[in-house]
Amino acid sequence: MTGPGPAPGDDRVHHVEGEPVPRDADAIEGDALPAPGGQLPVVGPVVRFLDNRTGLVTFGRTALEKVFPDHWTFLLGEIALFSFIVLLITGTYLTLFFRPDGTQTIYAGPYAPLDGTKMSAAFSSVLALSFSVEGGLLARQAHHWAALLFIAAIVTHLTRIFLTGAFRRPRELNWIIGFTLLLLALGEGITGYSLPDDLLSGTGLRIIYSITMAIPFLGPWVASLLFGGLFPTTQIISRLFIVHVLLLPGVLIGLISVHLLFVWIQKHTQYKVPGATEHNVIGLSLWPGQAFRSIGAFLLTAAVIALLGGLFEINPVWIYGPYVPYAAAVPAQPDYYVGWLEGLVRMAPNWQLTLFGITILPEPFIPGLVVPGVLFTVLWVWPFIEAFITGDHREHNLLDWPWEAPWRAATGAAFATIFLVLLLEGANDVLAAWLLIPVEDLTQFFRIMVFVGPVVAWIVTYRLARARLEHGTKPIEPLGGIALRRNATGGFEEVHDRAAVDAALGGGGRK
Amino acid sequence: MSPRLQRASRTGGRAPVSARLARSVAGLAVLAAIGGVALLGLAGSGFAVGQSASSGTSGASAAASGALVQSGGDLSAGGDLYMQTCAACHGVQGQGVPGQGPTLQGQGAAGAAFALYTGRMPLPENGVPSQPRDKPILTQAQIQLLVNYVAHIAPGPTIPPVDTSGADIAAGRQLFINNCAACHGPDAAGGAIGGPGQINGLPGIFIAPSLHSATAQIIGDAVVTGPAPMPKFNFPLKQIDEIAAYIKYLQSAPTPGGDALGGLGPVPEGYVAVVIGLVLVLLFARLISRRPLE
Numbered sequence: 001m002t003g004p005g006p007a008p009g010d011d012r013v014h015h016v017e018g019e020p021v022p023r024d025a026d027a028i029e030g031d032a033l034p035a036p037g038g039q040l041p042v043v044g045p046v047v048r049f050l051d052n053r054t055g056l057v058t059f060g061r062t063a064l065e066k067v068f069p070d071h072w073t074f075l076l077g078e079i080a081l082f083s084f085i086v087l088l089i090t091g092t093y094l095t096l097f098f099r100p101d102g103t104q105t106i107y108a109g110p111y112a113p114l115d116g117t118k119m120s121a122a123f124s125s126v127l128a129l130s131f132s133v134e135g136g137l138l139a140r141q142a143h144h145w146a147a148l149l150f151i152a153a154i155v156t157h158l159t160r161i162f163l164t165g166a167f168r169r170p171r172e173l174n175w176i177i178g179f180t181l182l183l184l185a186l187g188e189g190i191t192g193y194s195l196p197d198d199l200l201s202g203t204g205l206r207i208i209y210s211i212t213m214a215i216p217f218l219g220p221w222v223a224s225l226l227f228g229g230l231f232p233t234t235q236i237i238s239r240l241f242i243v244h245v246l247l248l249p250g251v252l253i254g255l256i257s258v259h260l261l262f263v264w265i266q267k268h269t270q271y272k273v274p275g276a277t278e279h280n281v282i283g284l285s286l287w288p289g290q291a292f293r294s295i296g297a298f299l300l301t302a303a304v305i306a307l308l309g310g311l312f313e314i315n316p317v318w319i320y321g322p323y324v325p326y327a328a329a330v331p332a333q334p335d336y337y338v339g340w341l342e343g344l345v346r347m348a349p350n351w352q353l354t355l356f357g358i359t360i361l362p363e364p365f366i367p368g369l370v371v372p373g374v375l376f377t378v379l380w381v382w383p384f385i386e387a388f389i390t391g392d393h394r395e396h397n398l399l400d401w402p403w404e405a406p407w408r409a410a411t412g413a414a415f416a417t418i419f420l421v422l423l424l425e426g427a428n429d430v431l432a433a434w435l436l437i438p439v440e441d442l443t444q445f446f447r448i449m450v451f452v453g454p455v456v457a458w459i460v461t462y463r464l465a466r467a468r469l470e471h472g473t474k475p476i477e478p479l480g481g482i483a484l485r486r487n488a489t490g491g492f493e494e495v496h497d498r499a500a501v502d503a504a505l506g507g508g509g510r511k
Numbered sequence: 512m513s514p515r516l517q518r519a520s521r522t523g524g525r526a527p528v529s530a531r532l533a534r535s536v537a538g539l540a541v542l543a544a545i546g547g548v549a550l551l552g553l554a555g556s557g558f559a560v561g562q563s564a565s566s567g568t569s570g571a572s573a574a575a576s577g578a579l580v581q582s583g584g585d586l587s588a589g590g591d592l593y594m595q596t597c598a599a600c601h602g603v604q605g606q607g608v609p610g611q612g613p614t615l616q617g618q619g620a621a622g623a624a625f626a627l628y629t630g631r632m633p634l635p636e637n638g639v640p641s642q643p644r645d646k647p648i649l650t651q652a653q654i655q656l657l658v659n660y661v662a663h664i665a666p667g668p669t670i671p672p673v674d675t676s677g678a679d680i681a682a683g684r685q686l687f688i689n690n691c692a693a694c695h696g697p698d699a700a701g702g703a704i705g706g707p708g709q710i711n712g713l714p715g716i717f718i719a720p721s722l723h724s725a726t727a728q729i730i731g732d733a734v735v736t737g738p739a740p741m742p743k744f745n746f747p748l749k750q751i752d753e754i755a756a757y758i759k760y761l762q763s764a765p766t767p768g769g770d771a772l773g774g775l776g777p778v779p780e781g782y783v784a785v786v787i788g789l790v791l792v793l794l795f796a797r798l799i800s801r802r803p804l805e
Binding site: 070071072073074075076079112113114115116117130131137141145148149152153156199200293296297300301304305307308310311312313314315316319320321324326327328329330331332333334335336337339427428429430432433436438439440 | 680681683684685688689692693694696697698701702703704705717718719757760761766767768769770771772774775776777778780781782783784785787788789791792793795796797799800801
């Protein structure tokens, strides 16, 4: 299509927000006028009652006509939200059976290899959840897979925002809220991973304890305060539990609401499609367009999580057994979203600074807290860093294509490369056993790559983006040769009407 | 920019569905072809060693009683075989050859049985001792001759008569987690181990192998001899039985949660979450959205 707006015959209902929308003026004034559902005996009076007191109808009409730009990448944030809803549903079921209790008990349940083994009540309840509670194992696994998908969706969403420059004025604050949501989600992941009190999660907690201990001067006090004494403590599970099921979800829900409110108030960004300007929004109205698409996205997200939960075993805690401080097992990794932090700690040399017999910078303070802090802070305040560098403080409602800001795309690729190399280093023993390369050699390689990789990624991405920006894409060339048509007598004749040929070949060429 | 880049960006655009489908089909066809060749290769090699392999595995249990070792095999026949197969690297008296192979002193019948029944010895051409266990190279009768002969020239641990029937699996689990899982993994799926990676100046061992195909007897032999970097454990026979029983349990343990993803923990889990989970939802997102207005 050529002109702005939908072409005649397009079955989609397109709305252009920012231009006057024709509406029935009578319907939003007065209280005696028919409200939605006014024909029905009960709904009508109820809606009228609420409308009289809250202005529901006015708001409802605005809401239902809210315009959502039409692109699949705009569903990424919704997928994260829907994963979170699945997490709330499955998590609620799990809390009915999980006991956040660190006291030691003797196991007497259906899993024979642990019969008579000493373990915390928390671990015992996870075994019961897995083997005795109806649907418990499915709920546990779906919860865990949903967590992995939740963070993957958030990271993909943030990547899209970053590459298209959607964080620019006026949406800097919403980027910061969104990035904070990622941090909260990581917190949820780490605390949830630690709750079962199995050998693997206990190993993770010991690393967290050690990193906390490494805070200069304050470490031992902070660690003791958080864990309730010297590791391992019986209190830590109940503390993590309340953080995992009350504090973090509460803050998450609050911030998600603010996040969506910002999208509502500031309106959605849109790609540079024909008709789109800085002052309008083109897309589907919430009703009846976007609502169905969102419901579909929710159901499909839930279906994928259920599929993973039913088909793939995740965190079989009975194999690890209860946590005992004197045992460890390999491979011991955190979930992937903390894998890059694991990689940092694994690859960092064990340097520490000691002056006059006092350790000023204990190891692993730098790789455990300083480097992640710097990386995340840069990304967290990125909108302001970019505005400072470019000097561009104008409002932007139209998105860049990723190649339209080559240095931004290149910087994003460099960051992604750093995290990817660190993530691989976090799995260095698994990779070593798989590739039959000594684990030390692999670590040396990643130590080099974590510096070289981002530079190479920056240059390559920058050059590709520049090439795309300066030369664009070429239209697909028309077919060469001649076209033949079989005629009624069985012979062939040449067709000279190019358009007819294209149509016969399935509408070849571009719109 | 160069014409190459222009071409790349052109094909990087949206290709017609038929073209994409054709590319996928072509890719699958190539994969299938590679897979077919690989399968043929496997079948061929399987045919070549099939005879010795099948007799070898059954031999492991025959050696379990240790009766054959105690009765004393044919030492001169064993000696001949040793000179042909082993002496070049391990020396005629089992004293080792610098730069070629380690001493066998202290290995005894258990050490020889472990190396020979797991196919680690004799070394395949260009092989390294770190190679994961394979089918035995020699026949069971040949191995028996060599085990007896090595026990004679390099005395060491006798083959423990491992018997897993009736052993306490829960006790075995505790022993396994405390002593074995740090290298072999909680699921006995194996893992990488650090270290110099050199044994006797030879390419070294940096993998604790998977125990998923180990027999109870092999496990017992390994525990009492401590092959290569593995420590030697002085467990009473009852505890060896329990450890072997738990490893045998793990080998056939049910996985109620679905596919165990190799028993390797969060790394394959994260891989599946992204490569299957995230990719699926992204595909769905693309499917339920239409193209942007053009």
